[in-house]
Structures are given as C-alpha cells and as structure tokens.
Amino acid sequence: MAIEPASGQTGFSGETEATVRSKSSKESGLKAETLQPAKKPGLPLDPVTRQPLSPMATPGYYPGFSTLSQQNFWDETTRQVVLERVNRPPEIRFFNDPAELALMTAVFDRILPQDDRDEAHKIPIVPPLDARLYQGRINGYQYADMPSDREVYRQGLKAIEAIAEFLHGRAFVELGPREQDEVLKTIHDGKPPAGEEYWQRLNVNRFWQMLVQDAIEGYYAHPYAWDEIGFGGPAYPRGYMRQESGEPEPWEVPEKRYEWDTPPDSLSGEYSPVGGQGETQSHVGQEGTH
C-alpha cells in the first residue's frame, strides 16, 4: 500500500485541544513567539435589527428537536456507535505537531464555522479526520495526480500557510476570519497565488474537495448536526410512517424558519463553482446514490 505505516508517536492523549494549542506557543519553534489569538469571528446577524444572534444549543429551524432523545428506540449496535461518537471523540494522534494541529483546527473552523453554536454544542470535526489519517483509512482510491491522503494534508497545510504569508504576511492562525476566508477562497476557486512547490504535487481542486469532505464527514455525522437540519437520525427498528407531504413523525418537530445573515466578516456565504467558472463534469461526486 502507498499508505505509510502508522506513526508510532503517542500524540497528546488525554489533553484537550486548548492545552495542545497553548503548548504550541511555548514548545513549537514555529512562529511561537508571534502567535497571537486570532480575532474572534463574528456571529450570524438578524437581518432586520442587524444584531448578532446569540450562540445556540441547536441552530437551525427545528427548535427542540433532539435525535439523541430517541436513542432508546434505536438498535443496540447503532446506539453504541453514535454515543461513542458523541461522548468520546478520538484523541489527536496524526496532527501531533501542535502548530500543525492549530492550523488544521483554524482551517476547519472556517470550512465549517460553528460560531453560532454554544460551547457545549460545538461538534469536534478535527478528531475524526485525525483518526482517519492516523489509522491510514482511505475512501477506496487515490487520484493518480495526488499523493497519499496523509501527504495531501501535510503538503496542503503548508500550502495554506504559504498563501497566508503571501497575501497577508502572517501565519494563517493569526489572521482574522475574513483574511482566513480570503486564503481559503483562493483554493476553492482553484487559483492559489502562492505555494507553487506544493501545488506541483497536489491537484488544487481535489485538495479542496478532500478538505471540505473531511469536514463534512465529521460535522454531519453528529447528532447535533442532525438536529440542526431536521434529519431523523437512526431509524431501525422503528422506521417511518409519514412519508408523504414531508410531514414530521410524532417524535419529530415541524420546521420553524427564521432569517439570518452570514456574519459580515465572512466570505463563505456566497455560492460560486469549485475551481471557478467552467466545465461542470470535471468535479465529480464521490458517494453512491443510485
């Protein structure tokens, strides 16, 4: 296999991300002395009052909906798998350089921002990716123009850092949310202005896809995200009765929409094609459907 053997390093087991990050400023030689906490990102706004909406336990349009409240109606195996995910996110073992972990965390904080969630309901999305890379799990293939997934992340993070330096002259983690979005947007658009030595080995569009996909696999695998989007969650052995008219089951809740504006310091609220305008068949979906 092209996957390198799993690293023997133990990582920072038992420590939270916060302690790892604070270590990074002391122990990691990499820019440790200049590391400043990034500017706190803004919150979504009420479009009428222009006031920030307070962080919530469950953002989204299904107030009071809780898939976890139904866990006693799930089958045993599914309950164990989902509760393990909620209660014991994997320890960080792959991103064992604290500076690299801080950078990865900052990138995912912009790819799937959670500033509208209260602290107790933030979804850990770096740990599932870290576990995937540590264990050498891939999705069954590697593109001929890409290195191994582990190398993709090692190189890709350096490339992001190179763009941050080029555009703003500072490390990515030190940038404000808008500047960070500017860096990531260049990759989204397929036009990174720096880091040529990395992009020679990485297809920029495929790197973006992998990055966003891994964030998605962490976030939308979590029951808190299911509550946010009104997805019913595990459904065996009970099943569903109300298929027609998009009606909720008795244990689901009807939609109650509210308007919100993207935080003004963010660039990710607008939709534009991955890789810029162009041919549509070149970015293909990865999951089975039919």
Added chain:
Amino acid sequence: MKSPLFGPFTTFAKENTKSLGPIQKIERPMRRYSHDDEVDFAIVGIGSAGGVLLQRLARAGFRVVGFEAGPFWDTERDWVSDEAGSHNLYWNDLRITGGKDPLSLGSNNSGKGVGGGSVHWAGFTPRFHPSDFTVYRDTGLGADWPISYRDLKPYYELLEKEIPVSGPAYFPWGDPHGYPYGPHPAARVPSILIKGCTELGIKVSAGGPVAINNGSHADRPHCIYRGFCIQGCKVGAKQSTLVSHVPDALRYGAEIRDNCMVARVEMGQAGRVSGVSYFDSENHLQFQKAKIVIVSGYAIETPRLLLNSTTPGWEQGLANSSGTVGKYLMAQAGNVVLGRFEEPVRMYKGPPANSLTEEFYETDPKRGFVRGFAVQTVAPLPIAFAKQMMVAKGAWGWGLRRVMMDYNHWAPLGVLGEILPWEDNRVGLAEQTDRYGLPVAKVTFELHDNDRKLINFAVKKVEEILNAAGAQETVQEARYAHLVGGCRMGHDPETSVVNAFCQSHDIPNLFVCDGSVLPTQGSANPGLTIQALAARTADYLISQRENILASQVLRHVAPPLWSDLSPGGTSGRGVPRIK
C-alpha cells in the same frame, strides 16, 4: 428520555449464529472442505453474481467453495442505521484512479463482504431492453452481445420472483412486463418526479421496480421505510444475495471462506487452471484445488486478479490472449440534479430508489447522440447531500451550513445515462501494492463525445422535470454510477474474454461471471442483469455436469431452465407476462 415500554430492541443471535435481518438466522455450522479436496467449483467473490452462482451450484449437488475478501456479516452486530458508521461495507483498499475524467471508487461503486455491492445498492432492478444487446448493429458504436434479450428473459423472470421485485403491474418500456409485488408508496421525491413527468407528458413508473419487499417474504420482513438502503438494510427487506441466496447455498452444503483474499488463479496441466491461491483470515497463503474456477470479483477486482495471475505462457495475464482483459470498462453517467421546493420534502424517509422513467432510454436520432438515459429518484443522507452541495453549489463555510439547514427542502433526481464501452477506459495494474504485496488496480477513464452530449441533454431534461414540478432552484452534481465491463463477453476470441456462457475463450475451466462481462450497459442499473446472468451461467454449468465431473470438454449449447433451483419459498406464482 422516553424508552420503549417493554425495553430496548435487541435480537443479537447466539454464539456461532448469524443474524441476517431481525428474523432470519444461520444456525448450523458451515460445511468445510479441506485444501487437498478437489472441489468442483471455486468462486472468487460472493457478491451479486457469486451469491447466486454459489446457491445454484450447491443446490444442484456440486461441491462449491466461495472466497470472499471481506467479512461474513451479521447484520444485527455489524451494520448500523448510520451513514458514517457504514464505511466498512465498501472496498476501501487502495486503488489508483486517473485519466481525463477519473472515476471515484470506494463507496460509490464497490462492495466488500458477503453480498458484495448488493449489500449497499439502492435496489433499482430494471431489466435491460432488447436493444441493449445489439448496440453496435443498431448504431455503429459500442458492441453487440453474444446473447440476446430472449436468452436472458427467463432468468429475469426467475430472479424477479426470487428477489422479489416490487414494481408496477405494467412496466411499459423495453419488453413490457409486470411485477410480482405491488409498488411501494411514494414519498415526496417520487411524487415530485411523477408530477414533473406528468406535467411534461413523460411516462413514468410510479413505484419500482425495486428489490425491496413490499410484504414479508419467507423470513425477510417488509420494508419499514427508514431510508438507509445504501447503508445496508438491517431489516432484510432490501435484497442482497447475503439475505436471499447465501442462506440457501449454505443449507445445501456450500462453504464460504470469508476474509480470504484470492491472490492468484493458478495454472495446472494441459492448459487448465488447477485452483486458487489465497491469503486466509490469518494472512497465510493457502491453495485450494478446484475443477473449475469462476471469478466474480466485479469490474475492477476481476481484471486485477487475472492480470496478477501471470505465469509462463500467460505473461499478459490469464485468459488474456486477446489483450482485452481490463479494457472497455464502463461507468454510467450518474449526475444528480437537485431541486429546492417551498414545501418540506424530508427525502430521508422511504427507499431512495422508488420511481423512474425510461422514456429516454432508446436512441433518438433527433438528439444528436446514440443511446439514452433513465431518470430515477435518489435520496442522499446528510453527509452525501452535503458533499453534493459542495460540488453542485460550490458550498463551504456559512453557505454550506445554510444550504444544509434546508436539507428537508431539496428533492434530488438521478440521471442514469449510458456511457459507451471504449477501449482506452480500462483497469490495469499500478506500481503500488496492497498489504499482501499484490499490485493494486489502476483505473483510467475518459468521457467521449457521445457520452458528453448525452450527459448534457439528460441533465437539462431532469432540470425541466424538476421545474415542471415546481422547483424554485435547480443545481447539479456530476458523478458516475456503477461499473461494468473489463472482461467482456463475445463470440470473437480476438476481441473478448469470455464466450456466451461466461467461459473464458483461452482456458476451458476458467469462467468469469459478474458485471465485468457486460459488453454494454444500457441505462438500467446492472444488479438484476448480473444476477440473471449468474443464474443462466449456473444452468449452463449444471447442464454440463458429466463433463465437469470428468474434467472433459464442455459443449457449447444453450442450457435448459432449471426453475426448481430457486431458494426455498420463492417459487410458485410467476411474474406476469404482458403480451
């Protein structure tokens, strides 16, 4: 927190027992053959084709061993009603994918474990049309089959009973026919397809054909509409060969060696294969003698195994004197067009595979390309849907969060479009090796002009259907579905790998039977055709019993239909034929 009144649901089977759904159990120990025993058949890969072959050949009294690289599932212990937790159903080992339009592999189109891809197919089971077997004759492109629709029709009818397929009483396309079980109720996505098609005057099949029980069937319960079809059906309502054919195979003395990776098909004396070398579940290399080897590893692993089995005299790979092994690989265009609707849809309820139209299946010279496409309901769960929105809208960050909050307002429809077989779309070997030291597959794929025109037309047509149904916005994700080809069947040994009975042209006791033998693919999901082809191949082998047992030359005559070989409880009333 509420709980069920009489306690939580648990149906874990006893030690040494496998649950296949909440009711069906495999309790008796499996027969074990020794390595010195020359079995009649070694089948490599127990998926859609391998499961049916194993069952038929065991019931006919042959000594059969099936090798499966993945595990023998216990559906209660191993499967979950959860998207992220279902990743082990796929072939996740390394493959290299390249070419101008590289295919995504893994979860998109591969299975690993007993039942193979049928464990996580959505379950659409349309037949191929009669025109699919004469594509080259009719259009000058693609290929012709060495068999016709009429050869396969009795096996379609048989498998539609054994699966059993739910569908409309009258299915108007191809060779019109009906189905043994009635259609499933339409959730919102099928309603939208039906509404849009009806508005535009397009015929549409309301409810099926799908391999999902609409009524309990022996010890397989009916569907509970939980929507996790492609995560493996814990209910056992959706057919996989694991729940429909494997239990019967074991009852009749077949053996399955799970977690066993076949490394090579070995050549013996007189130009015949002698058996298979494989890594057992403890990674020890073993050899099993067999009179006949059937490779059923699907469109990537089958060519890979033949190419990895080189030996003096077979430097290009086994059964590859034509140089065709690995070539003419096909995927179907699987573009998903999504429409946003004002009223909630809640696509996660009900089977994603429900309704379809084949109104655009055949060649229409006015369109400027040959062959056509089907339009089918799909219903991705949140992770898959988010990935679609990343491609379809370029969504990330707050935009991704916003569109995901609208998950319940989107209705997706899938194109299933015929991509023609091209020689340069192929499976070869990569430099990289797997954990057994075997070279992994390298897949090369590129769309050709006809394919692109077909896809563009199909996507526009689906947009029209969604708009006619009242969509406020439509977006599309380009993607591919299924894999077939790579060891195609044909009359000419110079341009094909196997003959009309799936016997390799080069080596008389080496067979290939799976999706890889398909010369073309139509706009029908290939699962039913693969199972029907396996049943026909089994009938052929059974008709040649005396020659097989004596290791003699097999005669090339069409087999009689052995309808009494169906799994228990599935024979009886027929599939309605419509004249």
